[in-house]
Amino acid sequence: MKIALSILLIIGIGFGAAQFVRFSRSIDFTENYAPQQPIKFSHKTHAGDNQIACVYCHYSAEQGRHAGIPPVGLCMNCHTHVKTDSPEVEKIIKAVESGKSIEWQKVHHLPDFAYFNHAQHVNVGKVSCQECHGQVQTMDVMKQTGNLSMGWCISCHRNSEIAPPQDHKSLSGGDCAKCHY
Amino acid sequence: MDNKTNEMNLENYWQDVEDKDYSEIDLKEEFTEGTYQIGLTKKSRRDFLKIMGFSLSVLPMATSCKKISAQKAIPYLHKNDQITPGVANWYATTNSLCPSHCSLLVKTREGRPIKIEGNPLSPKSQGGTCPVCQASVLSLYDSSRFKAPKKNGQYTTFEAIDSEVRASLLKAASDGKRTALILNSVYGPSLLNVVTDFKNSFGNVDVIVYNPFGESASVRANSLSFGREDVFNYKLDKAKVIVGISSDFLATGSDPINLTKQYSKRKDLFLDKNLIRHIQVESLMTLTGSNADTRIVISHDDESTFINNLLYYIQKATGSRLLPVEAIDSDMKPKVQSVASELLKAKGESIVLSGSFDITDQVKVNAINFVLGNFNKTITLSSREFNRHENDADFVKFLEDAEGDKYGNVIFYDVNPYYDYFDTARVEQALKKIETKISLSTAPDETSEHSNYVAPDRHYLEKWDDFEISQGVFGFSQPVIQSLFNNRTAQESLLVWMGSSTSYEDYIKTLWENKLLKQFGQVGIFQNFWNKAIHDGIFDAHLTPSDTPAFKFAGQLTNKKPVTASLKLKVYEKNSMRKGKFANNPWLQEMPDPITKATWDNYLMVSPKLAKTKDISTGDLVRINVKGSELTIPALVQSGVHESVVGLALGYGRTVSGRAGKGVGVNAYPFTSFESGTFQSGVEVASIEKTGQKYKLALTQTHHSMEGRDIVRETTLGNYVVDPSAGNPGGVKLVSMWGNHKKDGHQWAMMIDLNKCTGCSGCVISCNAENNVPVVGKEEVYNRREMHWLRLDRYYKGDDENPEVVHQPMMCVHCDNAPCETVCPVLATVQSSDGLNQQVYNRCVGTRYCANNCPYKVRRFNWFDYAHDDKLENMVLNPDITVRTRGVMEKCSMCIQRIQEGKLQAKKEGRPLKDGEIKLACQQSCPADAIVFGDINDPESEISKKLKDPRYYRVLEELGVAPRVGYLTKVRNK
Known part of the structure; x- marks a missing residue:
């Protein structure tokens, strides 16, 4: 009886701990976040039906850190x-x-301790917008696709087969201080 | 370890007088108990459990609520074609706050200035900056600045005060009274023109240039010697011997950055093996003196005697009778003669500089330089048409006239006589009779407090201006941000009051277009000239410097009688606080003084000998009796100070200021005097005694000594010429337990030339600004919790009374085998693939094991969430850098954001990175160019070449941690 109780207790604690870890990992991850915007702006109409290039509006994506609104x-x-x-x-x-x-209601949040630069990816890496933001041209209401977690970033950096440019040796997947400073 | 290194260790370096005997280092001091208290009140175990229980129950609630934190994104209404979000813009401007008027580049992000760097186009500052320039961006966001004009202490509008001020100015003219315009030294053609116009439009205006302890004595002396009221241009780079007599020319004075640039070039062994020889003669220990090859300590009274006798011996040796001087009996004879003989060997290639505030002394120094044939070779009179220098006597005369009820109005621009005149009671009394007092100050100060009207001036980053920074070389200021408050450029206020409606910007443009360009023979379209001048921040008319006329002194020399055997209190300037204008800048308040390493205070600098006789130690409160009044003040025992002098820094003891400056330290101005035409330092101290009470002096450097290790290495020029590796034995053979890191791609490294670094600490403030380093306040510095990523260690060697000094910048040295990395339980600090030691804030859980295991003591822990309650001040934060929270370790990141930015720029342009393209914050601001940074995998890089120098060494190499930051030995020319 005692043994059975102990085992039950251990399983219970283990399950609780696993739940806690799962819960805490999901804190602040906002996948599928699609807030109501002050204007019913449709990306589908603009980028999809009318084929307006993303960088026509988000012009600083090629130059700077922010894609901008x-x-x-x-x-x-x-x-x-x-x-x-x-x-x-x-x-x-x-x-x-x-x-x-x-x-506007901001859709994509990055914490203060993570540095992300659009120009680095759009201009240098030639990553298409859809790779991170999903099929925006089909969205009537803008929705966050990836969960923007570190694992989500790293998985791409590990698997991409882009040749590192010039003397720059790698796709900077491994170094913490490439994003955290 | 190699035997040679052990021999080196016998050289007995020490850090502080009281630490000299290693056996007596007080371990209690080093590990203060208070360090582990959190907050101000002690909490019991029960309290702890309560708080703990509360936080545990609150945690899930708080986090679950935070799941989606809605934020707004508000775009610009219309696209500004100059601003791209996330991309910095740079603008050239000129610092108007100090007489050197360094040309600057201002980094703005989304329209707000966040960092200041030196402008490499300036022929004077050549890209260097001092701590004051670096910190000036924070003063822009000073929330204590005037929000609007004031009348009798109440906020009002410009329209309201303008008519009243104009009426008052006109009333004085009709009443037969005069108006005084008191301003700081004038450096710009436009300001000079406005002042002239103002004078002409009323006809009863007296202009008084007031700047105590500035150039008054030397300008008067130059007028007597050469018939011209000009200042000197020194060419240290052409000199072989320089003798500084009580002159802190590398730290304060009117041109420290230009002189440091030149000085460090003559200390660069890669350029020239014939180093400059620098002799410093002084009574207090100055930053300049700490860099001298030979330092002679004399009493304050002997400074005049020294100059007199030096002139006497030089005239005797050359057979010149330029000035009729006789030798004054003194026991300094051998010292004076040795200095004279060195100068005589370098005729035409030497410079004698004096920081004396006595006109006679300065005339004699001019005579010395003239007899040595230095004029037009190493010194020229800089004939600056648009500069007007201070005259101390004018202000004293103004006070007399004010007492005689001569004035109806007084306008104060960039002056603060209610604080920095030695007899403020007299100022108050005399100026009571003046009906209308108008202040043009930017922030509240003692003078604006006493003024009826305040028409606040703009910060220099908000306004247009121009300056003649050297003969025919002009610096331009442009606004880099729209004015934050309802204020107005001071010049524009003057223009309005004289009835003009031109803006100051148009006024400057018109002056240049209609007058100055023709004067300098510039042809072509004005707008082209203007655009280039504003873009560069500098316009050089390339005037041929006029020859310095022959020395012709006709007057009678009044020799000060040498007073002996009395204790003198001498005031001096720190290179952070200067004369008090920057008191409300917390970055400068927290910058450790390069010599004493004290923050947030001034104190009585006492020589070790005097300290011994009076039984005073650092932190004792002493009572001194000066000029009949008593003052209680903390003492600081400072090596290298003469026993008959005590020193007290100017710039403290402000009574009206923002929250950082108010009530910090004591005001030193009351301990000065006005004699023979100038303000004088050095009043007699009747008595000095210990009170028995202690005072908390927040020093950053009592808590580590060198413990006999060769952390700094140095040699003499003689030894260096024979063996370039002299003083740097090297040869440490290490067996590593670690495998080697892969070293491909970029591999960053840094090198600091100890022979060039002057210890000015400009890099400390530059690092603060770049990396969002918080200010922790005096109490926390006292608790050894200062946050500076970069510090300057200062070591002494030799005699207590006159030690040799070495300054060593110390930051994270980015070890290849970093001891911090192996002890971090959460891998929050790890090696990067390009050789940097990374600190990952979001992983750090704050065990502080890494700081304990760091042999260089460079890691900083966030004990608290440091104040970010001032929303305006937060505007200075660098948006690319995390603001660290409580419980997180931080340290030098080698400006990783700059490295990333440089690499990205190269990638965007599809080219390899060029050497020198990435400049770290400390490196960029260094006026001595002592810091080299680059890629050691690039064989052509500057650092790769310099690493092979036999002077190269790494601190604590014997530990096998393989640091990436190295040093070059100091070579003294003695």
């Missing part, structure tokens, strides 16, 4: 002519006229 004025490049009567487009026009920018 396009300035409201950039929307107006097209929307001064296109669908000017849509209530969603009116929100943009209103923002431009009032001088108060749109407050």
Whole structure:
């Protein structure tokens, strides 16, 4: 009886511990996060149906750390002519006229201790946007695809077969301080 | 270990007078009990359990709530074609805060300045910066700055005060009263023009240039000697012998960065084996003195005698009778004669500099340099048309006139006489009679507190300006951020009050377009000139320097009577706090003084001999009686100080300032005086005695001594010429228990030339700014919890009364076989493939084993979440660097973000990385170019070549940890 109880207890603790580890690993991972945005902007309409290149709006993805959210004025490049009567487009026009920018809900979060540079991947590594962000051109509401965990980053770095450029020896998969500083 | 190394160890280095005898090192001091307290109050075991229980129950709740933390992303309304999110922009500007006006490059991210670097295009600072320049970016985000103009202490608007101020200025003119415009030294053509216009438009304005302990004495002396009110340009790089007499020219003064650049070139054994010979004669230990090859310690009173006798012997030897001087009897005769004979051997290739505030002394120094034929060779009078230098006597005369009720208005621009005049009671009394007092200060100070109106000036990063930094060389300032508060450029305020509506930017442009360009023979389109000048930050008119006229002194020399056998209190300037303007800058407050290693305080610098007779030790509170008033102040025993002098730093004891500067230390200005036309340092101390009380001085360097190991290695030039490896025995044969790391790709390494490093500590502040190093405050520095990633160790050798000094920058040396890595239970510190020791904050659980196991004591632990409560101050944070939280270890990362950025840039352009492309923060700011960084796998890199030098060594090599940071031995020319 005592032995059976002990075994049960050990299994119980083990199960609890495993649950705890699983739970704590999922903290702050926000896969499939698709918050409601102030404007019903559809990537499917823009990038999918109308074939607008991603970097037309997210122009700093090739140059800098952030891909960025396009300035409201950039929307107006097209929307001064296109669908000017849509209530969603009116929100943009209103923002431009009032001088108060749109407050989007941020979808992809990286913690302060992880450094990610879009230019490094988009410009140097020639990684397509979809590889990390999923089939954005089919999404009506923007949704986070990968879980953005470290394991998720590393798995790609370990498996990719991109030749390291010039004198730079590796795809920097192994060194902590390539991302953490 | 090799026997030769053991022999070296016999050289007895030590760090602090009280640590000299190793057997007496107080272990209690080294391992203070207080170090392990958390917070200010002790907690009992029961409290601990309560807190523990609470935190455990709260944890799951807190984390589950955090699952999705909604954040907003707000784009720009319209694309700014200059700003790309995540990409830094650099702008050239000029620092207006100190007389050297270093040209700078300002790094801005998303429109906010976050880091300052030297502008390599400047012929003067040549890319170097001092601690003050580095820290000035933090002053921009000083939340104590004036938010708007003030009238009688209440915030108001510019419109409201402008009409009243103008009315008051006009009223004085009609009442037959005068208006005083008191400003700091003028360096720019536009400011000079505004001041002239202001004068002309009212007709009753007196302009008084006020800057105590500045150039007043030397400018007056130059006027007497050469008939020109100019300052000197020194060419240290053309000199063989330099003699500094009480002159701290490498640290303070009007041009420390330019002089350090030149000085270090003459200390570079890769350039020239004939090193400069530097003799320093002084009573206090200065940074410059600590770098001298020979240092002569004399009393404060003897400084004048020394100059007099030096002139006498040099005139005697050359048969010149330029100035009628007689030798004054003194026991310094052999010392003076030896200095004279060295100077006479280097005629036309020597420089004598004096930091004396006495006009007669400065005239004599000019005569010495003239007899030696140094003018137009190593020294020229810099004929700067647009500079106006201070005259101490003018301000004293102004006070007399104010007492005589002559003035109706006074305007203060960049001056603070309510703090830095020696008799502030008199200033207060005299200025009470002036009806309208207007301050143009940027932040509250003692003078703005006494002013009826405050029209706040902008920080130099918010405004336009121009400066003549050398004859015909101009530096330009441009705003790199929109003004943070409702303030206005001081010059613009003056323009408004004289009824003009031009902006200062247009004023500068018009002046250059209509007048100055023609004057300098520039042709072409103005906008092209302007764009280039603003882009470069520098415009060089390439004027041919005018010859220095012959020395012609006609007046009567008034010899100060040598006073002997009395104790003098001498005030001095630190290269962090300078004269008090930067008191509210916590980076500078926490920067350890290069000599005393003290932070957050000034103190009475006492010689070891005096300390012994009066039984004083460091940290004792002493009572001194000066000028009839008593003062209680902590003492600090400092080697190399003359027994008849005690030193006290200027710049402390501010009563009106932001939270970092208020009430730190004591004000030293009351212990100065005005005599023979200038402000003088060195008042008599009637008595000095111990109070028996102790004071907590936050020193960063009492807690480690060299323990007889050859951490610094040095030799003399004579020995070096015979054997370049002299003083650096090397030959440590090591057996490693570790396998070798793979060494392909880039392999980073750093090397520091101890012969060039002056110890100025500019790198410390540069590192602070680059790497988000927190300020911990005095109490925590006292608890040995300072956070600087880079520190400067200062070692003494030899005589207590006059030791030789070595400065050694010390940071994580990035060991190949790092002891910290093997003890980390969570692998939070590991070796990278390019040879760096990485610290991973998100893995660190704070066991501190690594810090315990580090032989170099360079790891820093976050005992607390250091203050980030000031939202404005947080704007200075580098967004590429993690802000570390409580419980995490950190240390030098070799600016990994800069390495990554450099590599990325090369990759983007599809080319290999060039040597020298990546510059670390400390390396970039170093005015002595003492730091070399690069890839040792590149045989053509500077570091690969220099690593082969026989002077190269690594600290504690015998431990077998294989550091990546090495040093070059110091070579003294003696």
